[in-house]
Amino acid sequence: MSSFYLSSSPISKLQWHANPKPKPNRPVVRLPLSRLHANCYSWRLSCNVAQHGLDFEETVEEDESPQLLELSSEEPSIDEEKVAAPSRMLRKKKEDEESLNDRFKLRNGKEVFEEKAYLVGVERKGDGECLFDIEESLEELEQLADTAGLAVVGSTYQKLASPNPRTYIGSGKVAEIKSAINALDVETVIFDDELSPGQLRNLEKAFGGEVRVCDRTALILDIFNQRAATHEAALQVALAQMEYQLPRLTRMWTHLERQSGGQVKGMGEKQIEVDKRILRTQIGVLKKELESVRKHRKQYRSRRVAIPVPVVSLVGYTNAGKSTLLNQLTGANVLAENRLFATLDPTTRRVQMHNGKEFLLTDTVGFIQKLPTTLVAAFRATLEEISESSLLVHVVDISHPLAQQQIEAVEKVMSELDVSSIPKLVVWNKVDRVDDPQKVKLEAEKSGDTICISALTGEGLDDFCNAVHEKLKDSMVWVEALLPFDKGDLLSTIHKVGMVKETEYTENGTLIRAHVPLRFAQLLKPMRHLVRDVPISQKG
Ligand SMILES: Nc1nc2c(ncn2[C@@H]2O[C@H](COP(=O)(O)OP(=O)(O)OP(=O)(O)O)[C@@H](O)[C@H]2O)c(=O)[nH]1
Ligand SMILES: [Mg+2]
Secondary structure (H helix, E strand, O other), X not given: OOOOOOOOOHHHHHHHHHOOOOOOOOOEEEOOOOOOOOOOOOHHHHHHHHHHOOOEEOOOOHHHOOOOHHHOOOOOOHHHHHHHHHHHHHHHHHHHHHHHHHOEEEEOOEEEEOOEEXXXXXXXXXXXXXXXXXXXXXXXXXXXXXXXXXXXXXXXXXXXXXXXXXXXXXXXXXXXXXXXXHHHOOOEEEEOOOOOHHHHHHHHHHOOOOOEEEEHHHHHHHHHHHHOOOHHHHHHHHHHHHHHHHHHOOXXXXXXXXHOOOOOOOHHHHHHHHHHHHHHHHHHHHHHHHHHHXXXXXXXXXXXXXXXXXXXXXXXXXXXXXXXXHHHHHOOOOOOOOOOOOOOOOEEEEEEOOOOOEEEEEEOOOEOOOOOHHHHHHOHHHHHHHHOOOEEEEEEEOOOOOHHHHHHHHHHHHHHOOOOOOOEEEEEEOHHHOOOHHHXXXXXXXXXXXXXXXXXXXXXXHHHHHHHHHHHHHOEEEEEEEEOHHHHHHHHHHHHHOEEEEEEEEOOEEEEEEEEEHHHHHHOHHHHHHHHHOOHHHHO
């Protein structure tokens, strides 16, 4: 069990009492969206759920069902009331239960209560940096919300020269959204950009305090939290969540001031400080735990480095088809599905090519535009694996209407990862889905270094392997070495991972001339000196 799980913390004890949301009439639920916002009711429980596979226990009192009597439209007579009201009440109760039941959906094998969400975006006038226009960005936000298990019931956006420092959007827009919340029964409002803690607080207040307000970062963090399958991923996400939460840790304790009629003013303030201290301690514990997990992975990686098979990493926008490609080439069983961020942990498998050569293929976490900086930082260590690859394969979903913008977004993240010196190969995937595959293939040929494939149907995979092989050759170095006869294993490895030009059997061993990966050339260093001792005539 993870050492950051502090179930006795006052924060987690309080969160359900503070929850103002109506509770669905079910005994055990897993709420889809962690309340990663100013109230921070359940972020901690949510971390623990991902970590320990638990479900939230939400017990609902019978008398907490919706106010049924208010719902009858006309005043019934006393006699009618005796007969009709109970049946109407029962019918209404049944209808409410049924509509609630409809909103329980199965996601990743878990039952999830589908909250109603409303999306809000801001288009900044003259913002040339944005790759996606506002409608495209909101469409992607809708996909993210869907992945997180929310039902989007509406969206809106506003064009602004600069965001309002208090509420991000203008007051007119706030009022408009408030009406939409009432009309559509919205439970969560999601903003397409990261909001400051103050903006979150002010917006919650402005919307009447009954709806949850969160931003793109919180939503992505929540998806990562739901998806984290390994211990390391869970730790990374928990750390990112806590760091996101720290400056937003307010209002948790204001109920104390309310309960005591304001007599202990300042008590909440003190408690916020206590909570912040607890959170900082937890962050420290988490960082240590992550450090030790990473040490293990490093050891594993250095063992892998000892086997000098070149490593090829798949990178690309989320949902581009990286895992499908890995599965298709290696028979791996990595989760591949039409949702964003299906993969969080790197998976490496050996690919055996038809010509007997092999390389290791690594699947990595996908990128997205406006990737939260907390997440880039949290996943930096995982992404560092990329920087040790011999080749980067950028997988593009060429059938996506925003393929070009996605390419640019990936290149932007890659430029932050300091991998410019690693050779790259671009792969246009999903050619089976484009309207005119021939035209796309011609374009790929023209742009050079681009291979068209369909990871789903297997089309173009031989071309892909050949291109990888050629690219790997570019990253290899030329060696001549004399391998003693007792080093037969090295010789067979050179045949597998390198490109042998010539072998010659001499009295002292096998003389080999080949292209090999740089790491392997270093291993051969002592034997390279031996070449000098071989008589000139034998060197050929
Ligand atoms: N038609 C078609 N669909 C594909 C192809 N490759 C992948 N897909 C589909 O695209 C969706 C996403 O595929 P994944 O392999 O999960 O994508 P990914 O890049 O690993 O995504 P993340 O892990 O979220 O970063 C799945 O529904 C796949 O079946 C392809 O070549 N053609
Ligand atoms: Mg994947």
